[in-house]
Amino acid sequence: MSTTPTAVARAAADTAGPPAPPPDAAEDTAHGVERAARLERLLGDPCDPHNPHGYRALLDADAQRHVPEATEALLTDVRLGAEFVPRDLGGRLARPDVLARALRPVFRRDVALGFGYGITSLFGASAVWAAGDERRRADTARLLLSGGRATILHHELAHANAILRDEFTARSAPGGGFVLGGRKDVVINADRADRFVMYARTATSAGPRSHSVLFLDPERLPPGGLRRLPRVPTHGMRGSRFAGLEFTDCPVPAGTLVGDVGDGVQLALRTFMVNRCLIPGTVVAGVDSALRFAVRAATEGRPTGQPARRHQAVLAGVFADLLACDSMAVTGLRALSLLPDSAHLVAAAVKLTMPDLLREDLEELATVLGAHGYDRGPLYGGFQKLVRDLPVAGLGHAGSAACQAVLVPRLRALARRSWFCDEEPTARLFLLSAPVPPLDYRKLSLSGGDDVLTASLVGAAERLGPLRGHGPLWAALADLADAFVQEMRALREQCAALPQSAQATLADPRACTLADRYVLVLAAAACLGVWEGQDGMDSFLAQPEWVVLALTRIGRRLGARVPELPDTATGPVLDEVLLRYREGRSFDVYDTRIAG
Template sequence: MNSSPTAGAGPSAARPAALRTPRVPVDGPARAQYVEDLLGDPLAAGNPHGQEALLAADERREAPAATEELLARFGLAAEFVPGALGGRLGGAEELAQVLRPVLRRDVALGFGAGMTALFAASAVWTAGDERQRRETARLLLDGGRITILHREFAHANAILRGEYTARPAPGGGYVVGGRKEVVINADRADAFVAYVRTAPGDGPGSHSVFLLQTDRLPAHAVRRLPRARTHGMRSAHYAGLELDRCPVPADALVGRQGEGVGLALRTFQVSRSLVSGGALVAGMDSALRYAVRAVAESRRGFVPHGRRSRVLAGVFADLLACDSLAVAGLRLLDLAPEHALVPSAAVKYAVSALLHEDLDELTAVLGARGYDRGPAYGGFQKLVRDLAVAGLGHAGTADTQAVLVPHLRTLAHATWRGEAGHEAPAGLFTPGGARTTLDFRRLDAGPRDPRNGCDGLLAVLPGAAGRLDGRRSRGARWAALADLARVFAAEVHGLAERCAALSRRPDTGAPAPAAYVLIDRYCLLLAAASCLAVCENAVPGTPDGGLLAEPDWALLALTRFGRRLGLEVPELPDGVTQELAAGLVDRYRRGRSFDLYGMRLA
C-alpha cells in the first residue's frame, strides 16, 4: 500500500452509504445464531465466507472483502454501540456470544472488522462527553471505522512500540506528534482513540486520551504509512500512522488531562475479557474441531480408549473450564464492573496459558494435517499464528502480571472460609443467564475489598467443597469431585499462606520470582472455582445442560489443573475420560460448538 498524504479522504470514500441493516433478533443468543447462519457452512465448497475464501484472503494478505461487507450489512458495528446511543450493545457476555461465530472462522476478521472498534470506543463510552459519545456512535453506525493508538509499554512488541506526544498550542488546543508503525486499520480508519504522552516520566498522570477525528485534522499533518507485514493476522490491515505537529482541538481530549493510564486500566478490563471469552475460547473451539475431524477421518477412526481420544477429552475439559472462567469474568463486568480489574487480568492470563498448552497437544494429534494449507485443515496453522497476535504474546502476559502481582499482597490478609456474603453470586456462573448490561462508566481501576470481585470467585472453592459433600450419595464420580474440591479448597489456604510469606519480605521495588509462580497457582484456582460453580448451577434439559450438570468434565478439568499445580489428586473413576470423549464426538456429529453454549453450527 502506498502512503497517503491525506488524513481522511481514503477511508471516507470507501465507507458504504447508510447501512441497510436487516431485521435481526433483539435477543443476544438469537443474534449469535443469526450470524452463524449468515456466514454459512465454513467447509462448503463455493461459500464466499467459508474457509477456502478466508484462507485465500490470508494468503494474499488482504481482508476478506465479501465477508466484511456481509458483516457491515448485518450491522456488526451496532454491537459495539450502547443501546442508549442507538446501537445493540448490552452486556459483555452477550457481545462475546455474537462475536464467536466470526472468531471461530477467522480471528483476524473478528479483530479487523469488529473488536478493535470497541477497544477504541470504550474510552469514549467510559469518559467521553456527550458530543464525543454521540459522534462516535454515529460514525460507527454509519459504517465508519475507529481504531486505537496504544501508548508504548516497557515490554513492547511491534504493536505496542512507538508513541505520540502532545503539548499545549499557543492559541488553545494541542499539537500532537509521533509515529507508530503497526496499528490495526490505520490505513482506513476515520477516527483514532490515541493514548498520548502529555507529561514526562512514567507516573499515572503521564498520558491523556484524545479522540482524533480525521475530518477535524489538517491533511498535511496526518500521514498514513504503508501496510506492515505481520506473521499472524495477515489479512488484517496493519499499517503505520505518523502525526507531524498536528493541531488538535481542545475538545478532542477524552476525560481529563493526565487520565490516560487510569482510563487504560479501566477499559482494558473489557478488552481482556472479550479477547479471552471471544477470540481465545472461539479459537480453541475451532482448533479442537480440526483435531476431532482429523481423528475421525484417520484409518482407525475415533477409538474411545485410544491415546488421541484421551488428549481430545482433556482439551475439551480445558475448553469448558476456560469458558467457565471467561463467562464469569464477562458477567462480572456486567453485574459488578467496579470489581472487574483483577478478574479480567486473571481470566486473560489463565485462558492464554491453557490455550498455549492445549494447542501443543492438538498439534501432536493432528500430525501432518496440522501443516496442511488446504481448506479442510489450513485454518489450524492460521489459528496458531493469529491467536499469538490476539494475545499480544509476551507483552500481553506482562500486562496482566502487572495487575496481578500487587494483588498477591492483599491475598495474605483475606479470609478464606467461604462465609455467607464472601462467595461470588451464582449469577456469575450461569452462561446465557438473565440479560445484563455493561455500564462503562462504572469501570474502576482502584483497589477494592479483597473479599469481593476476584477473591469472591476464589471463595467459591471452599463453599463448593462443603456443598459437594452432600452429593456423594449420587455415585463414585460425585464423590471423586467432592474429594477434588477438598484438595483445591486446602490449596486456597496454602496460597494465602505463601502470599503472606511473600508480603513479609522487604519491598525491593521489583516483584520476587516467587510472585510469578503464585500468579500461576492463583489463576488456576480461579479456573477450578469457576468449573465447580458452573457445574453446580447447570440446569439439566437446557442445550447440553446435561453434560455440564454432570461431574465428568469438571472432574477431568480439575484433575488436569491439580497435576499442573503438583497437587496430590485421586485417580479418575473408570470411564470418565472415555465418556467425555464420547460427549465430544456427539457434539461434533450433531454440529454443536464445543463451548459452554453448545450452539448449533451452520
C-alpha cells in the same frame, strides 16, 4: 441430579448481591442468541469450497494478505458495528457475555477477521463510552452504527503491551489544545480507520497521571501533521491491515480530549477489563474449530466412528480445557455487569490464564492432526492459520505483564483481608442464561478488593464434601475441590508474607509465580461455579465427568496433589465430543448449532 448441589443451597449468596436486572435484560439474551444464530447461517458452512465466506475464501485472502472483502461486506450488511455501541446510544451492546456470543461465528472462522473488522473498534471506542461527554458519545455511536471504524493507538507489541511506553506525546499548545508527536509502526487498520483513539503522554514525569486520551479525526488533521507509514507484514493475522503512523508537530484542538488531562492510565486500566475477558471469550471459538479439525482427522475413514485409542484422551482433555476456559471467560464477562467494583481481578486472571491453556491445547491437537495439520485446503487449512493468528491476537491488548501488574500488587492484601473472609458472589454470576444488568463502562472500577471466585471455591468444596459416598466420580470431585482450597491456604500464607510496598512486590520474582498459581485456582473456581449453575438441568454440563477431567488437568498444571482420574471420567467426555461433532454443535459451554 437430585443429589447434587442445588441453587437453593447457594441462595444465601444472593442476599448481598447486586439488584435484580431490569425486565428487558432477558430479551437482551434472546436477541443476542438470535443474532449469533442468524450470522452463523449467513456465514454458512465453512468447509464448503464454494462458500464465499468459507475456509477456502478466507485462506486465499490470508495467503494474499488481503482482507476477505466479501465477508466484510456481509458483516457491514448485518450491522455488526451496532454490537459495539451501547443500547442507550442506539446500538446493541448491553451484556458483554452476549456480545461474545454474537461475535463467535466470526471468530470461529477467522480470528484475524474478528479483530480487523470487529472488536478493535470497540477497544478504541471504549474510552469514549467510559469518559466521553454526551456529544462525543453520540458522534462515536453514529460512526460505528454507519459502518465506520475506530482504532486504538497506545502500547507497542515489542514492549510487552506496556501502556506507559511513550510512543506518542501531546504537549500543551500556547493557545490551547495540544501538539502531537511520536510514531508507532504497527497499528491495526491505521490506513482505513475513520477515527484514532490515542493514549498520549501529556506529563514529563512518570506516574499514574502521565497520559491522556485524545479522539482524532484523521481527515481534520492539518497537512503535514500526520504521515501514514507503509503496511507492515506480520506472520499471523496476515489479512489484517497493520501499518504505521507518525505525528510531527501536529496541532489539535482541546476538544479532542476524552475525560480530563491525566486520565489515560486509569481509562486504560478500566476499559482493558472488558478487553481482557472479551478476547478470550471470542478466541475460544477459534480453538473450537481446531478441535473440530482434530476430531475429523481422528475419525475419518474409521468405520466405527471412534478415534484410535491414543487420540481419545487428547480429544477429551482438550474439550474439558475448552469448557474450563469458556467457564472462566463467561464468568469474567458476567462479572463486568454484576460486580463492576471487583471484576478487574477476574478479568486479569482470565487474560493471564487462557492464552497458555489454549496454546497447550493446540500443541496437543497437532499430535492428532499429524500431516493434516500442514494441509492448506478448506478441511484442515484453518488449523495452521489459527496457530499463526493466536499469538498476534493474544498480544494485541493487555498482555501477561500488564495482567500481572494488576494482580501482583494486590496479593498481599487479598491474602490478609479477602481470602477465606469474603462472602460468596451471587449465584447469577455462574448461571449462563440468567439476565444481568447492562454493562456501564462508567461504573467499572479498580477500587474493589473482594475476591469472589475464591469465596465460591470454598463454598463449593463445603457442599461437595457430603457427596463423597455417591461414587468414585463424586469422591474425586470433592477431593479436587479440597485440593484447590488447600492450595489457596498455602497461597494465603506465602502471599501474606510479601513486601508491603507494591513496587517491592512487583520486583520480587516469587510474586509472579504466586500470581500464576493463583489464577489457575480461579480457573478451577469458575469451572465449579458453572457446573453448579447447571444443577437440575438435563445437560452434559450438569454431569460431573467434564468438571472432574477439567480440574484434574488444571491441578496437574498447578503441581497440586490431585486424586487419580477415575476410569469412568474420560469416556462420557469423549462421547460428548463425538456427538457434538456429528450433530454440528459447538464445543463451548453454550452447546449451540453451527453451520457445516
